[in-house]
Amino acid sequence: MTPKRKQKLFVILGLVSLTAIAVGLTLYALRANINLFFSPVQIAQGDAPMERQIRAGGMVKEGSVSRDPDSLDVAFTVTDYVDDLEVYYSGILPDLFREGQGVVVVGELQADGRLYADKVLARHDENYMPPEVAQALEEAGYSPADYQAKAAEVGKRLDEEGVPQASEY
Amino acid sequence: MWAFIHKLGSPKWFYGISAKLQPWFWAAAVLLLVTGSLWGLAFAPADYQQGNSFRIIYVHVPAAFLAQSIFISMAVSGLVFMVWKIKVADMAAAVMAPLGAAMTFVALFSGAVWGVPTWGTWWMWDARLTSMLILLFLYLGVIALRGAFTSRDSASRAASVLAMVGVINIPIIKYSVDWWYTLHQPASFTLTSRPTMPTEMWLPLVIMVLGFYSFFIALTLMRTRSEILRRESSKRWVQELVNGQVVNAQAEETR
Structure with a gap:
């Protein structure tokens, strides 16, 4: 050269x-x-503004979805396995919406600590499998619940070590 | 090593070797793309949650791979052109840009089509989607810069610099899903980690990715050859080549 x-x-x-x-x-x-959404931990710490449109994300807590039989109203809890956030929504949910599934909700945080959503978006993880495999996994005891148990463990560990500060995100 | 680069950089030598390589890459591209799309679209199993819309992965992931790889190739060609003054590198970079822009568009479009049934929205300003849109604008910028100068040398230098600086966006695209909270899920298909799907879903995807790469290489060789003839049209070997073909064609007619 x-x-x-x-x-x-x-x-x-x-x-x-x-x-x-x-x-x-x-x-x-x-x-x-650049972060698309606030996690329930950040909201619990008061990092998210009140009564302004924000996005929050996490997992839909198992057993938390309750639907009003007469309307499209639905209430559920979004969790990151450290803190929980109650969400109210009235409208059509995406097909992938289910308990244990990731979601991003768009809406306003009210003084009662609940989030009133205008829009609910489903997230999905990077894993794909045919229905038979999913069924076989479930029968063998490796259902999505298994993944959640693991995540809950991580949440507990984080709790013991002290909740991470928002600056760490 | 340097001698090899300079040999590769000789337009005449490149024109000869690419003629031999080109048919192999075209054959591989056709074979892999036909096999991969038939297998992926018709025979691979549907996803347990998304059903058949999962099959968009067989276009979306290879297109997104190629969109990023082409930009890296363009930046490397730009560096080779700027430092070693190798003209073939600049010709290759020039012909790659439109295919890269097209692949970025395909990745964005197929992602939007996929997003409607799975996420419930076709667009979200999350880090992955936005950085991919920036990649499209960078491609369009490189193409526009080449057209904006009257002197070819200035155009080539400007486009090379933009490609080299713009390559910073590539790691941002790749790691956006790990660094920030995004709507887009983390990568399903990487070269380093275990596949996140069973073999009967994963294998057609590998075939499609290889098919897209073969197509890119074949098309780039072909278009670089045309670019060589266009830019070197005053050189004697090109004129002899063209005249020889004209003579052959006339002989064919009179026979």
Whole structure:
């Protein structure tokens, strides 16, 4: 490599790394805004604004969904296995909505600590399997509930170590 | 090592070797894409939660892979062009950009179509979706920069710099689902970790990913060859090649 080429290579690498540092610092400064949703822990700590539209996310707690038989009203609890958030919603839920499934809810946090949602979006995990496999897993005792038990353990451990601060997210 | 790069950088040598490689990649692309799409769309099992809409993965994931890989290839070609002044690298970078933009669009569009039945929305400003949209704009920027200069050399340098700087977006796309809370789930298909789906779902996806890559390589070789003929049209070997073909064609007609 001639010295001129070497110099050029260093100039380009320097330019790219400086830009990378600038972008990295910007993203670090904006991390709270880049997160799509608040977790129930953050809401319990009072990080989320009241009576303004926010997004909250977590798992739908097992056994928490209660539907009004005469209307589309539904109430459920969103949990991150550390704190819980009660959600009220009136409308059509996505097909993937079920207990133990991840959701993102869009709505306003009211003074009573509940979130009144305008929109409920389903999240899904990165695992795919045919129905028969899912059934076989369930019969063998490895249902999604198993995954939840594991997550609950993690939640308990976090509780013992002290709830993580929002700055750690 | 450097001698090899310079040999690869000779347009005439590249024109010859790519003629030999091209048919193999086209054959692989057709074979893999036909097998993969038939297997994935018709024979692979449906997902236990999403049913048949899961099959969008067989287009969405390979397109998203290619969208990112093409940008990295473009940036590397830009670096090779800027530092070693190898013209073939710049020609390859120029012909890659439209395919990369198309693949980014396919990934975004198939993701939106997939999002409606699974998430309940076709768009959300989460980190993964937004960084992918930025990738599309970067591709369009690279294409526009090439057209914005009257001098080809200035255009090539500007496009190379944008590609090299824009490559910072690639790790952001990849790790967005791990760094931040997003609506998009973490990666299902990586080269490093255990597959998150059984083999009868995973294998057609591997075939589709390989098929998309073969298609990209075959198309890039073909388009780079045309670009070489276009840019080197004043060189003697190109003129001899073209004249030879014209003579052959005339001989064919008179026969």
